């Protein structure tokens with residue numbers, strides 16, 4: 245049985261994997277990264293080796309080392325460190341799950357296998373169950389990201405009766421825009437106390453309205469503080485402020501999406517905002533261009549998301 249832990253809630257940063265210019269993992273900055281998230285962004289939970297962390301582009305040995313470094317550096321600083329252990333090979337996934345338990349991670353998450361795909365809910369749940377069984381003491385999360393896995397089985401279906409098969413099941417990370425599906429995950433699982441984590445940062449407020457108990461995302465690395473304002477306004481039922489904050493964040497995401505936005509660009513933005521070098525992504529991803537970074541920087545400044553004292557007060561469209 246999974247040990248009783250505080251329910252995962254609030255913001256969870258989907259961490260980047262810092263790399264050196266020659267493509268090796270730069271473990272040396274992870275301690276600094278933890279401090280930055282906690283002190284500068286007010287984010288105390290991390291989701292490691294997921295999409296943003298290029299988990300599927302790392303070797304198993306690298307994934308183990310990255311997980312270990314986050315757990316070590318996060319001790320007594322972070323609330324929860326959840327490790328994504330999904331892989332195409334069940335054996336590798338189980339190995340990573342066992343390892344996460346050994347190092348003292350707070351939970352594991354798994355995506356649907358995406359080369360040979362499960363063709364229905366039962367097959368998917370069987371796969372997830374085999375992974376969860378390798379680390380039965382760890383809270384288990386299903387990571388639903390159909391646009392990337394191509395596995396379109398609705399999350400609502402996956403959740404139906406899942407605790408009978410996976411006793412350690414604790415929640416869902418929902419990285420999709422189908423609010424009917426997400427709403428039904430919430431509506432049909434009131435009794436279960438699952439953590440239902442929304443994964444589309446630009447639509448977080450809709451997720452909260454629908455009943456999300458927290459959120460996992462890439463932008464919380466550098467817009468955590470701003471996004472916490474949405475959570476706080478929502479909590480005090482100040483929906484008009486919450487919407488304003490969401491619109492501000494949307495203005496930024498909408499801008500970068502038009503330029504072409506993904507993990508490489510997130511690395512560039514995080515480097516710019518935090519000052520911690522995230523390095524390039526690993527192939528097949530391509531490093532963000534200088535032009536992208538310059539445009540993103542200008543936009544961050546114009547929205548007052550980047551504290552440049554000399555720009556303050558000048559821009560009427562600022563989102564302070």
Ligand SMILES: CC(=O)N[C@@H]([C@@H](O)[C@H](O)[C@H](O)CO)[C@@H](O)CC(=O)C(=O)O
Pocket residue numbers: 258259291294295296297419443444445446460461462463497
């Ligand atoms: C497809 C994708 O990368 N989605 C991101 C979002 O945070 C996304 O970057 C954000 O909503 C901007 O579109 C997360 O859901 C991914 C994530 O949590 C992860 O890295 O595991």
